[in-house]
Amino acid sequence: MRRIPLIGGTPLASAVVCAALALSLSACGGDDGGGSKGGTGAALEGRGPITFVTGKDRSGYLQKQVDGWNSEHPKEQVRIIELPDEPNDQRQQxxxxxxxKSDAYSVLSLDVVWTAEFAANRWLAQLPKDQIDLSKMLPATITTGQYRDKLYAVPSASDAGMLYYRKDxxxxxxxxxxxxTYDEMWADCEKVRKLPEGEDVDCYFTEVNKTESMTISAVEAIESAGGSIIGEDGKPALNTPQAKAGIEFLVNAKKEHMPKEAVTLDTEGGRRYFQSGKLLFQRQWPYQYALANSDDGSSKVAGKFAVAPLPGPAGPGVANLGGHNLAVSAFAKNKATSLDFIKYLAGEQSQRANLLATSKAPTIAALYDDPEMVKKFPYLPVLKAAIASAKPRPVTVKYGDVTAAIQGEMYDAVTGKKPVDQALTDLQGKLQPLTAQ
Structure with missing residues (x-):
């Protein structure tokens, strides 16, 4: 019997799935969007095998969760398709x-900023709101799965940038x-470098390579300075002192405080650099927490670091809202199975298990206040507050072109190819036609 609860409802009743999860813990279209035929808005139908398309799973835990589903649904097996680490490559594939219009992909794990683009192009099936209870989820995450007031994706994991630091x-x-504040961070670096243990430790790292991470770093730097890439009127707003101050922070940080190889380090490269013990402060996602605290010998900083809110020019900074949502491809064959699998994977029991196993941020609000969770992950209150106040990357149906423009111009500024003023002026010009209504 199929026992799939509403998301945010009661746990799965199946003893088989519970046992499997317990074991694993130890080890530019119209309004309607996609339906069963690529945009008809029809009911989700069809049962049978499906695929789950996602970025690289570094934790090794995802397969265990899928195994739990597969043991309960022998006729509706899920096969994972892992895409590259880099979000740009995932999106392109x-x-x-x-x-x-291939049916090779069934359930998609989408970056939260891709919903509008995918829904507008009718690449996603519209999801039935009456079958999905979002009331227990963090408010900031819910809107990321909607386009024109219709639901196209279910929040399954949230994210916000935090400051990892060597507490020892x-x-x-x-x-x-x-x-x-930034000044406090630089002053702390100078003090640590006077220690014998701190002589060879680099001060700070946030990603400044020419990838999606550059867009994230630009959003956080500009928002922390009081500016915005896209204004409230939906138009680019880069000709401001605040935007200039934000990018100048990135330029100066890269020049004076980051590792020499900063522009070549991606998210995983930054994680490995921090875990090697070579870094004092790092802007990073929650997933790093469990990996950096691993006792298998892969981390030299296990038990030596802590997490805090991002600093800013005059006080706490602003984090970017990240995370992933689960959506059904408009061209998938077995959409009913796909919807049930989304309910399973985004349900409270699965999110709890995933948090315990991987430290990835859940979207279920209650998990951030659960005493057991907070004891294991003391940063959860910090993360909850960061998500509540986090700012998104530009939400647009031409997101691919927008983020490519941001990445290119900001990379030129950070690497010194262009002065900050020129890079911002050029970016303003590129974004104007891309964001025109």
Whole structure:
């Protein structure tokens, strides 16, 4: 019997799935969007095998969750298709599949900023709101799955940038609290570098390579300075002192405080650099917490670091809202099975298990206040607050072109190819036609 609850409802009743999860813990279209025939808005029908398309799973835990589903649904087996680490590559492969109307992809794990683009192009099936209870999810995550007030994706994991820092080195330098401002962070670096243990430690790292991470770094830097890439009127707003101050922070940080190889480090490269013990402060996602605290010998900083809110120019900074949503391809054959699998994977029991196993941020609000979770992951209150105040990347149906423009111009500024003023002026000009209504 199929026992799939509403998301946010009661746990799965199946003893088989519960046992499997417990074991794993130890180890530019119209309004209607996609239906069963690529945009008809029809009911989700069809049962049988499906695929789950997602980025690279570094935790090794996803397969265990899928195994739990498969043991309960022998006639509706799920096969994972892993795409590359880099979000740009993931998005491109999903778009290639959609533009050929291929049924090879069933359930898609989408970056939260892709919903509008995919829904507008009728690459997603519209989801039935009456079958999905979003009331228990963090408010900030719910709108990321909607386009024109219709539901196209279910929030399954959230994200917000946080400051990882070497607590042991700060304490040895006589510093009691993590920095709240950029100036405090630089001053802390100088104190730590006077220690024998801190001589060879780099100060700070946030991603400044020419990838999606550059867009994220630009959003956080500009928003922390009081500006915005896209204004409230939906138009680019880069000709402001705040935008200039934000990008100048990135330029100066890369030049004076980051590792020499900063522009070549991606998310995983930054994680490995921090875990090698070579870094004092790092802007990073929650997933790093479990990996950096691993006792298998892969991390030299296990038990030596902590997490705090991002600093800003005059106080706490602004984090970017990240995360992933689950959607059904408009061209999938077995959409009913796909919807049930989304309910399973985004349900409270699965999100709890995923948090415990991987430290990835859930979308279920109650998990952030659960005493067991907070004891294991002390940063959860910090993360919950960061998500609540986080700012999204530009939400647009031409997101691919928008983020490519941001990445290119900001990379030129950070690497010194262009002055900050020129890069911002050029970006303003590129974004104007891309964001025109």
């Amino acid at each position: 999903m778009i290639q599949n959609a533009t050929t 080195l700060l304490e040895k330098a006589g510093i009691a609290d993590p920095p709240k």
